[in-house]
Amino acid sequence: MILTWLYAPGDRPEVVAKALASGADAVIVDLEDAVSFSRKEYARAATAERLSEHTPVPVHVRVNALDSPWGGADLNALAGLHGLAGLRLSKVSAPEQIAVAADRSGGARLHALLESALAVERAYKIARSHPALHGLSLGEGDLRADLGISSEEGLDWCRSRVIVAARAAGLAPPAQSVFPDIRDLEALAVSCARGRSLGFLGRAAIHPRQLPVIERAYLPAPQEVTAAEEILTAVRAAPGALALPDGRFVDPAVVAEAHRTLALSHRAQPA
Structure with a gap:
């Protein structure tokens, strides 16, 4: 059962290696927001090389949006690799995008990231759109910008909407989105407790020091x-x-x- 997901930038293989040894239940290699435009191709090639063999923990890859200049090439490069546990599709806003990704991904398990108001509104349709889809999550940074929300509590309706959509479609409870302040572990613990009360299960992290806090929050007392x-x-x-x-x-x-x-x-x- 995966409770901790650790992001690592795809253009920094040494950081990916450390993430694999960090104790996280799963690693998400990021080809999207963590990688500058000029390094997209290098990140893709480095990730494909890493995943040509099996890895010590499951590795998922967050690919660029399908309508971006890099999304299609990401899917082509990663399809069928031995070490690939799943693909996280960024900026999904329509059910049809899941079918397109499924056709091009070589049978990979797909996970949709909902990052806009339109995506949240269509959450259930997306969740039940294709058998290759195994999970939903929110991309809260982009969603906050889309909705103009600044408070932590302001996204609770969207969070509940995605949790209900996932469970109604027979998918696992979503994991919480990342907590951006890697220094404030007390605030992270509070946020995790709130997320657990809403129905999330586990959380994505951006630094290894966040992993024990997330695990403690989601394990039963x-x-x-x-x-x-x-x-x-x-x-x-x-x-x-x-x-x-x-x-x-x-x-x-x-x-x-x-x-x-x-x-x-x-x-x-x-x-």
Whole structure:
């Protein structure tokens, strides 16, 4: 289960190498915003070389928008590479873009980044547009600019919209977008707690020091694990809906959440 995604610029292979060894669950090699126009071709070639072999953790690549001068070439260069776990499609705003990417990506798992008001409005249509699509996320920097929003809370409606769209289409809960201040880890923790309360699962990071904060925020607390164990023990003893001694009512939805909590807690335990 992936909780931490670490971005690394595609034109800096040494940074990508460090990201692969950082402890992140997955690495996102960025060919888009982190790479200047003059280095797009180099970033693409360096990334293709890296992904010609298997990697120690899953590697996804954020490609340039399909309507940009580089997006099509990105897909052509990366299609079918052994080390490619998935493609993150930037600035998706229409379902048709997913089908185009699926046709050109050699069967890669696709992930759509929604970065405009139009994209958020079409979130469910995009989410259910193609079987190759395995996830949605918000690109909050571009979305803030599009909507003219400056506050952290101002994007909560968009966040909830994308979370609901993903789950309604049968996709995994989205991961939170990056937190841009790599120094303020306390604010990152607060933001992660808010994201978890909205229904996100995990978060993308732009620096390795953010990874432990994100992981702690999204792993269940000891009391949550204890409560989940109590629920499942009670259900095994008396299957079906029931009330626990403390008055909590247990139905299939509560049982499913208890299983999810324990799955997350087991992820934190050493093998």
